[in-house]
Amino acid sequence: MEFGIVELSRLQFATTAMFHFLFVPLTIGLSIIVAIMETVYVMTNRPIWRQMTKFWGALFGINFAIGVATGITMEFQFGMNWSYYSQYVGDIFGAPLAIEGLMAFFLEATFVGLFFFGWDKLSKTAHLAVAWLVAIGSNFSALWILIANGWMQDPVGAAFNPMTMRMEMTDFWAVLFNEVAQAKFVHTVSAGYVTASVFVLGVSAWYLLRGRHIELARRSIAVAAAFGLASAFSVVLLGDESGYNATHSQKMKLAAIEGMWHTEPAPAAITAFGFPDQEARKTHYAIHIPYVMGLIGTRSLTTEIPGISELVAQADTRIRSGMIAYEALLTLRAEREATPQVVKDTFELHSADLGFALLLRKYTDTPQLATEAQIKMAANDTVPTVWPLFWAFRIMAGLGFAFIGTMIYFFYRASFKRMQFPRPALHLAVWMIPAPWIAAEMGWFVAEFGRQPWTVDGVLPTAMSVSALSMTEVAITLAGFVIFYSVLFVVEMGLMLKYIRKGPFLEVAETEAWMQRHDARLAGRKNADAIAMVRE
Amino acid sequence: MILHELLSYETLRLTWWVLVGVLLIGFALTDGFDMGVGALLPFVAKTDTERRVAINTVGPVWEGNQVWFIVGGAAIFAAWPPLYAVSFSGFYLAMWIVLAALIVRPVAFKYRSKRDDPRWRAVWDWALFAGGAVPATIFGVAVGNVLQGVPFHFTDDLHAIYEGVWYMKFLSLLNPFALCAGLVSLSMLVMHGAAWLTLKAEGPVQIRARRLGSWAALVAVGGYIGLGLWLAYGFDGYQIAGAYVTDGPSNPLHFQVNKGGSWMDAYALRPWIAIAPAMGVVGGLQAFLGLRAGREITTLLASKMAIFGMIASVGLTMFPFILPSSSDPRSSLTVWNASSSHLTLFIMLVVTAIFLPLILIYTAWVYKVLWGKVTEADVSENSHGLY
Structure with missing residues (x-):
């Protein structure tokens, strides 16, 4: 990963946020x-x-x-x-x-x-x-x-x-x-x-x-x-x-925390220990505890939790949909109110995926024209x-x-x-x-x-x-x-x-003396402090 | 939610322009005297006990006062996101210096008197001085630049780009007009700090504060008038060109703006706004006389009037501009094209309408509890309970 302004800004944010949270x-x-x-x-x-x-x-x-x-x-x-x-x-x-x-x-x-x-x-x-x-x-x-x-x-x-x-x-x-x-x-x-x-x-x-x-x-x-x-x-x-x-x-x-590379049949096991391997999409030496993940994640024995590979495939689909939204947005930006209704409708339909098209901006200034390779890289970035x-x-x-x-x-x-x-x-x-x-x-x-x-x-x-x-x-x-x-x-x-x-x-005795002085003060007696001091 | 349409978008924008002004003026009126006291600290208090008197006049309240600034910043974020984005990133290094001062100041207050070592205390005293004087100056410098317009533009997807290489972005802020504005704002807050010390302290601290503060009041008033003339004759103003709507989408690029004419045209258009600079000048002179004569409460009120007038005059003169762009005037931010959405402005207004009065009530109560002078005897007796 190259180290640019994004990484440097993230490093600064992480440093200041984590330092702040030492005190909060x-x-x-x-x-x-x-x-x-x-x-x-x-x-x-x-x-x-x-x-x-x-x-x-x-x-x-x-x-x-x-x-x-x-x-x-x-x-x-x-x-x-x-x-x-x-x-x-x-x-x-x-x-x-x-x-x-x-x-x-x-x-x-x-x-x-x-x-x-x-x-x-x-x-x-x-x-x-x-x-x-x-x-x-x-x-x-x-x-x-x-x-x-x-x-x-x-x-x-x-x-x-x-x-x-x-x-x-x-x-x-x-x-x-x-x-x-x-x-x-x-x-x-x-x-x-x-x-x-x-x-x-x-x-x-x-x-x-x-x-x-x-x-x-x-x-x-x-x-x-x-x-x-x-x-x-x-x-x-x-x-x-x-x-x-x-x-x-x-x-x-959730899938990343669990190192769950692929969707497992419900109820999924939790991985208590292991060494995740990003390249191979595999967790080595994993120790599984059956059922637990499915129960925590879905509170049911029959609902599946999707794994990383399936989620990447979903991201791929959403990127393609986002590209359509992005293209419509370019027209909207230029034409404003004069935009044809059909373009507005297209945008509405795909606008929920606009963010996924923005992932392509890392690779191209024209996300609406992204190549297959760029789409694949952006999907993997998720x-x-x-x-x-x-x-x-x-x-x-x-x-x-x-x-x-x-x-x-x-x-x-x-x-x-x-x-x-x-x-x-x-x-x-x-x-x-x-x-x-x-x-x-x-x-x-x-x-x-x-x-x-x-x-x-x-x-x-x-x-x-x-x-x-x-x-x-x-x-x-x-x-x-x-x-x-x-x-x-x-x-x-x-x-x-x-x-x-x-x-x-203050030792306990001093605290007691303060309490007496304070009571006297609140009772409104004049020279109360002096009296209390004498008592001490 | 339809409720928010009870108030028109235009009304809400105007209201939030006023409210951000209120928060920033609230900051100057409250935390302003804390900063003034900080900037005066080395000059009005010589011995350790005197320093502790000066520090403890603001000790219990500076923390609450500073929140005016934090809330002012957050309100800009919530109500004017493009302004927040452009100004905080554009003035990057200057902002960082303010930040550094504001980080050091709270710590200096809390830690200064926790050790007896004189060197320890000297370091924190210096930090308190910087924590007061530096932001007080930079705020003025920033206003001085905003009045001239700053070089930025928006891309088509509204990325804010501030022109220039990094060191020039910072150094070009330090132009003569802006530096003079910095001097005026520093003097203004020093005057305010002196007025506060006159009320809360006695003896040598009060006497020195009155003397220095009265000079500061004169510099502030003189400088303010001078800057007004300089602005009238030395700089162009900005105008929105062509037809525009006041309730349209918040997109600066939908407007056309021309540089030209004078900011002072505002006074021909809306003569009533002359009341703001008049308050600034009269209040400042009144504060000068009050400090000389040793009046306490009225001097503080006069100083508040001066600050109110001076800050309000900047906003009123520029209206409807908030942040003009010198390099690409069409990117300029105005009240009509740089706000949050109708719904957000409405929700924020409801919240503010509930909480701002509450804040004023409990802040007033706290000041009432703490009413009275801080004396040398107080701080000597109470070496643990006070700063």
Whole structure:
């Protein structure tokens, strides 16, 4: 594969998106865990829970800063590097991004300042409300972003308009309630909850191993294990739901993940292990588990799941149909309203396959005149590279089950064994910390790499989506991002570790004193601070 | 869905032209003072405690303020996709510099006071300065270029192509007119930051901010008038030629556009728009006097009026143009041929009509909770709770 502007732009997008997603899941999950802890504090009025809220809140803050900063890159990058994509689908894709800002990001960002700065200025319940608003904002953010991304995976509720040369929204509700998007949303936020739970669990386990902050650590484990257990089940179940959705919307991605080169008689077996070979269209040393794939993919014993070879044949047919649409489009573009009705009808009939004709643009500027060889190459291009998908998916799914196991164990010890945790289990929890990040990155890799060669499945090829930039420009910005992000990453990790080593800022006694001062302040007594200070 | 036809396409386009203006002005009015404070930081605050006072005046609010910018960008994407595509890719390297500044700024806010090492803090102070001054200047430079028209064209399938080799694409943005516009926008936001510090700080920080801010206000007003004259006599405007419809498909290539005449013709056509530049000049002078006299709330309001007037005047002068093309005028983007579809504009309007008032209400509440001065005593006592 030659390395051009498309590949360089993809590399930049992958780098910035995957870096961004190092921070997002922890923000999503930790915002809720912190809000839960503060809820317990407000309900019980026990200082330890405020101490926990402040401690985990501080770590949340360090993480949140980079999440926000790198998120801006994501929004800018569509226009900067993918301007034809922005022009072509902005009518649909832009709306959820804007709604995300209005509905979620404003909420989250406006109140996050108050969460950190408002302790002295707000009553306990008002501050609790602020904490929940931050958490709700973070989670709603994810909803709208995933509606946008879900549309790229399964572009429902939109049609091509030859007068504006772009896709336009025809049904907002279809975009909003896109099944792919909804499953993706729950899957992704659950992954965030698992990430935060594993993080809280691991850090707390480290404290227990060191014999520090025992009270804080034990209670934190109890929260993380309960929350993490529910989330780990949810993430796996919704991952399964995504698999089911993929059987009707993204057949090629599913076949590639499974290394299913040819259609098998229903119910298909799942390949647990093997070495996919793209050239030979074969998976070597495959270990199959019968029936499972058919059950996951179709929830039936009789429905077939198409294999890669059959899907390539289908793509071939759609490319030929798309060529007819493309030819009609040229007339429509030139004649506009004066286009003969018969051409308009032809376009209508074939416009659903227009995207497949655009695959030919990689090989020819006149797709309507493509040769047999070009059609064949374009059809083969619809197969993503199988082995990275095959493995990334298995790593993600394996880790998903590992999280369920871990959470069950810690939940059991926390609930029924008086919070006594054997040391090896605590060590395991510490070593487990990076695992949810690996799983999340693998998940996004499967979602995005598995959609190739498309940016919008079946509608717009990645190769056409890029901006008209020079390699130099993109190389400069990519190098800039790599340098910047590396520095930020080192700084962020340094601060995280520093704050974790340091533990909570205020001891329980200090927290109690603050609570008394705060109560006095709220009671409106003058010189309340002075009185409280004297008492200390 | 038929509901969206309640509002005509033309009305929706006009509404979204206004709304994007509102979001961008909202950004300048709120995050503008954060950037101004950043740009002033090394000059108004000398000791670490003074710096922390200055930083903490914006500490709890900058994050929410910045969302005006993010939502402004997203609204352009959703409501004016061709504008988003052309401007973000055309101004590629300049955009990246803005991005770099906006990445550094949040991190600098959060991380600066997390370590006591003076060198650590000095680095982040520098980052806060750059994070304020650089975007404040570049936004002005961008507006300066938009007024002159930028060199791009659309292919038949609406691929946006920005003319020139890569380094010239960037360097040609730095022309004299645009650089002056950058200076005006920097001064404008420095004035605004100074007005904010006058309200929220006291002592030496406030005194220095008032002095520097008053000079900035004069530069902003003087520069703004100068640029207006330069634009009137030095540059051509753009006009849509021939017959056109205001509710047709969003395809710039369906219009004919001529370069010629003057942008200032807009004031002959719609004299009422002169109120915008008048607000800019009067507000700026009022801010100058207020900063000199040490008035607090009224100075901030005057500064807001100046910013509102100056930014609004650009949009109103160019109407109906949004982004004219100097190399291929027919590719120019206007209000009538560069929007999203009728349905998308309508849905976005419904969402905005629900959420924008809510945002204004809770933002106002947050400012109310945080009302009052940030003092040196506050920041010294509270070394963990504050930045």
